[in-house]
Amino acid sequence: xxxxxxxxxxxxxxxxxxxxxxxxxxxxxxxxxxxxxxxxxxxxxxxxxxxxxxxxxxxxxxxxxxxxxxxxxxxxxxxxxxxxxxxxxxxxxxxxxxxxxxxxxxxxxxxxxxxxxxxxxxxxxxxxxxxxxxxxxxxxxxxxxxxxxxxxxxxxxxxxxxxxxxxxxxxxxxxxxxxxxxxxxxxxxxxxxxxxxxxxxxxxxxxxxxxxxxxxxxxxxxxxxxxxxxxxxxxxxxxxxxxxxxxxxxxxxxxxxxxxxxxxxxxxxxxxxxxxxxxxxxxxxxxxxxxxxxxxxxxxxxxxxxxxxxxxxxxxxxxxxxxxxxxxxxxxxxxxxxxxxxxxxxxxxxxxxxxxxxxxxxxxxxxxxxxxxxxxxxxxxxxxxxxxxxxxxxxxxxxxxxxxxxxxxxxxxxxxxxx
Amino acid sequence: xxxxxxxxxxxxxxxxxxxxxxxxxxxxxxxxxxxxxxxxxxxxxxxxxxxxxxxxxxxxxxxxxxxxxxxxxxxxxxxxxxxxxxxxxxxxxxxxxxxxxxxxxxxxxxxxxxxxxxxxxxxxxxxxxxxxxxxxxxxxxxxxxxxxxxxxxxxxxxxxxxxxxxxxxxxxxxxxxxxxxxxxxxxxxxxxxxxxxxxxxxxxxxxxxxxxxxxxxxxxxxxxxxxxxxxxxxxxxxxxxxxxxxxxxxxxxxxxxxxxxxxxxxxxxxxxxxxxxxxxxxxxxxxxxxxxxxxxxxxxxxxxxxxxxxxxxxxxxxxxxxxxxxxxxxxxxxxxxxxxxxxx
Numbered sequence: 001x002x003x004x005x006x007x008x009x010x011x012x013x014x015x016x017x018x019x020x021x022x023x024x025x026x027x028x029x030x031x032x033x034x035x036x037x038x039x040x041x042x043x044x045x046x047x048x049x050x051x052x053x054x055x056x057x058x059x060x061x062x063x064x065x066x067x068x069x070x071x072x073x074x075x076x077x078x079x080x081x082x083x084x085x086x087x088x089x090x091x092x093x094x095x096x097x098x099x100x101x102x103x104x105x106x107x108x109x110x111x112x113x114x115x116x117x118x119x120x121x122x123x124x125x126x127x128x129x130x131x132x133x134x135x136x137x138x139x140x141x142x143x144x145x146x147x148x149x150x151x152x153x154x155x156x157x158x159x160x161x162x163x164x165x166x167x168x169x170x171x172x173x174x175x176x177x178x179x180x181x182x183x184x185x186x187x188x189x190x191x192x193x194x195x196x197x198x199x200x201x202x203x204x205x206x207x208x209x210x211x212x213x214x215x216x217x218x219x220x221x222x223x224x225x226x227x228x229x230x231x232x233x234x235x236x237x238x239x240x241x242x243x244x245x246x247x248x249x250x251x252x253x254x255x256x257x258x259x260x261x262x263x264x265x266x267x268x269x270x271x272x273x274x275x276x277x278x279x280x281x282x283x284x285x286x287x288x289x290x291x292x293x294x295x296x297x298x299x300x301x302x303x304x305x306x307x308x309x310x311x312x313x314x315x316x317x318x319x320x321x322x323x324x325x326x327x328x329x330x331x332x333x334x335x336x337x338x339x340x341x342x343x344x345x346x347x348x349x350x351x352x353x354x355x356x357x358x359x360x361x362x363x364x365x366x367x368x369x370x371x372x373x374x375x376x377x378x379x380x381x382x383x384x385x386x387x388x389x390x391x392x393x394x395x396x397x398x399x400x401x402x403x404x405x406x407x408x409x410x411x412x413x414x415x416x417x418x419x
Numbered sequence: 420x421x422x423x424x425x426x427x428x429x430x431x432x433x434x435x436x437x438x439x440x441x442x443x444x445x446x447x448x449x450x451x452x453x454x455x456x457x458x459x460x461x462x463x464x465x466x467x468x469x470x471x472x473x474x475x476x477x478x479x480x481x482x483x484x485x486x487x488x489x490x491x492x493x494x495x496x497x498x499x500x501x502x503x504x505x506x507x508x509x510x511x512x513x514x515x516x517x518x519x520x521x522x523x524x525x526x527x528x529x530x531x532x533x534x535x536x537x538x539x540x541x542x543x544x545x546x547x548x549x550x551x552x553x554x555x556x557x558x559x560x561x562x563x564x565x566x567x568x569x570x571x572x573x574x575x576x577x578x579x580x581x582x583x584x585x586x587x588x589x590x591x592x593x594x595x596x597x598x599x600x601x602x603x604x605x606x607x608x609x610x611x612x613x614x615x616x617x618x619x620x621x622x623x624x625x626x627x628x629x630x631x632x633x634x635x636x637x638x639x640x641x642x643x644x645x646x647x648x649x650x651x652x653x654x655x656x657x658x659x660x661x662x663x664x665x666x667x668x669x670x671x672x673x674x675x676x677x678x679x680x681x682x683x684x685x686x687x688x689x690x691x692x693x694x695x696x697x698x699x700x701x702x703x704x705x706x707x708x709x710x711x712x713x714x715x716x717x718x719x720x721x722x723x724x725x726x727x728x729x730x731x732x733x734x735x736x737x738x739x740x741x742x743x744x745x746x747x748x749x750x751x752x753x754x755x756x757x758x759x760x761x762x763x
Contacts, residue, residue, distance in 0.1 A: 052607040053589050053597050054577060122491045129693075131530040189490060189696050190634045207613040210636075212696045214490060216529065228527035229576060230599055230610035230618035231566075 004181055005279060008304040010105025014116050016124050016186045021279045024272040025200035026178045026238050029292050029299040031315040034267040035171040039063055041259035048258045054229030057135045060236035061175040061259040068141035072130035075222040082126055086118030096331040106297060107332045114307025115183055115220050124186045125218040145169040162319060170317040175259060176223040176236035177310030178202050187218030199272055201238040209233055220306040253393040254360040266355035286363045288350050296347050298336045300329040315340055342377040348404055349389040356400035361391035372405055452706040453478045455504035462505055462512040464662040465649045472514055475503035480685055482700035487550050488633050492698040496689035506709055511675050512662045522652040523690030524565035527580045532690035534565040536659055539684040540673040546704050549684050551630040559673045560628040563648045563659050568624040574598050624648040625661055629671040643669045675709050683707040
């Protein structure tokens with residue numbers, strides 16, 4: 001066991017292998033607030049990778065309705081319950097110490113047990129294998145909200161209002177987190193799971209896998225899946241041919257994955273961030289992911305307390321109960337929501353870059369525009385400027401140029417009714 | 420007296436450290452001996468009830484849970500196996516029997532684990548570490564799998580466990596229920612495409628493997644797979660026969676000769692208890708005697724090691740074995756005081 005530094009937890013955790021970080025890390029930001037639950041991402045992934053025999057139940061990308069939905073069913077509640085049972089044995093509560101935060105520990109320090117600490121000593125990590133029935137209904141509880149607390153007729157006299165809706169649900173978009181300290185990689189007794197040094201993508205070597213399902217058991221996000229026809233486990237490959245720039249459309253530059261690129265709600269932004277030798281993100285203020293995750297901190301890791309340092313970041317839904325969001329995204333939730341509700345001039349421009357190109361944006365520039373709107377948000381003045389954001393690919397070529405105010409095109413009178 | 424004991428301990432530790440350093444397998448006391456009985460007939464490679472098995476002496480070998488490396492299960496289900504061995508001019512056959520309340524020969528569903536049994540042989544003289552050998556000292560493993568046995572009857576597929584499943588079509592594959600081999604574009608069955616023996620049609624229910632330490636288990640290439648197997652589950656019991664030619668041209672395979680003694684270890688897995696990989700029951704090394712011990716004769720040319728001058732390492736090892744403990748003994752004695760303690 002080695003001690004490795006997990007910046008999301010602000011402390012070191014035990015891990016079977018010593019720290020060794022990739023040069024770049026595959027990462028993404030998902031804006032939950034914008035998701036319409038259309039499953040286009042899910043279908044795009046399915047149509048690209050998992051349409052074959054033995055993969056029928058596999059959804060490397062899925063969108064589940066929280067709080068009840070889950071694929072496999074109740075995956076998060078189950079692992080949290082197991083974690084909690086181990087925590088209870090210590091006699092101490094799992095807590096975040098947020099009194100001290102800095103660049104090395106932006107969310108403070110988590111003192112609870114991770115899956116690498118709560119495990120039985122006979123195993124590398126805490127986990128379980130969901131059975132086939134649990135994987136069978138990937139969208140069970142779709143659009144199911146929490147109980148309605150209205151009058152007898154089911155009519156609310158007050159309606160719903162922020163900051164927290166009484167009756168709520170939200171969509172959670174999930175794929176492999178290509179974790180910094182993957183549970184799957186830790187658990188494989190034959191080192192068939194590896195993390196690529198060039199982009200941090202986590203893959204299962206299909207020639208070495210013997211179908212032990214230790215990765216299925218140890219991945220807390222349940223994104224390793226067993227294929228009954230080849231008797232090996234498979235997982236999200238982060239569309240690596242696209243990330244490598246080998247897709248015919250990509251012109252040799254890294255391209256977003258299929259699930260990211262098809263998103264009609266424009267909720268996803270996918271990219272590669274530079275990683276320093278100590279595992280921290282290399283300071284690059286004009287990288288959109290760096291801006292959202294590290295500068296503004298409006299995008300947060302999913303269940304950071306599990307300990308694997310996941311690399312998909314979420315802008316939390318504004319209307320969900322804070323306690324639920326704290327459990328899911330850690331203590332950064334309040335600040336993230338505050339900043340998202342009244343975004344800075346720069347953040348508002350960066351948010352326009354979501355889904356502006358299939359190619360990954362490595363750098364942005366902002367051209368300042370005029371003040372177009374002034375208002376009060378939570379009693380504080382807020383201004384909106386029609387700035388223009390320009391995105392550049394890995395070779396520094398412009399791939400996107402968008403104003404903050406979406407241009408309106410009025411159809412001329414003579415074509416009012418034409419298609 | 421205490422000093423003497425410390426001295427002896429130091430000397431032993433030094434010796435052990437040196438053996439480890441030079442990767443010389445540490446010979447430990449051999450367990451019981453399984454004696455392979457010679458028969459003139461063809462070996463009953465598929466016949467569990469053949470009278471020939473009565474000619475072999477059954478040996479019960481106790482098994483216990485693997486607890487050296489993670490992952491492990493502290494409570495494994497197979498507590499012992501019973502083995503018998505027969506050989507003729509060409510082949511060796513080993514019959515292994517053990518109690519198992521359930522037949523787990525499905526590996527299609529995510530929660531399915533197979534019943535299995537394995538034999539392990541060192542491929543060099545001496546005994547490597549009993550768990551999968553050690554770096555530089557490989558072992559040859561014959562791994563029988565209940566699902567492979569079933570596959571030989573009919574390849575287990577999705578419809579073996581989900582008979583009512585229906586899918587309109589599978590792109591890049593032929594037929595309604597395509598096996599990995601029915602794919603016209605094998606990119607969509609990557610484990611099959613890469614020749615992973617888990618995914619490809621089996622020649623036998625036994626996989627022939629090589630290992631040299633934890634995590635190194637590797638299937639031998641398909642054309643080097645030369646162990647045959649046959650297993651049946653009945654009345655809460657598995658009975659499995661392994662058969663292989665006495666000699667093999669493969670460098671990673673063990674070779675057997677009449678009259679000689681070999682080492683052998685067993686492992687077994689109960690799929691019903693989610694046992695797989697290191698989560699298994701294992702035995703200690705036992706001996707396998709092929710027929711009667713050969714009479715001691717003069718060394719024949721065949722047994723003679725090719726005459727080459729000893730390498731520096733070959734000289735250094737015995738030299739080191741003598742000199743280093745000696746130096747250490749002297750050193751410790753000097754440090755502990757020159758005066759000799761009167762013996763009791």
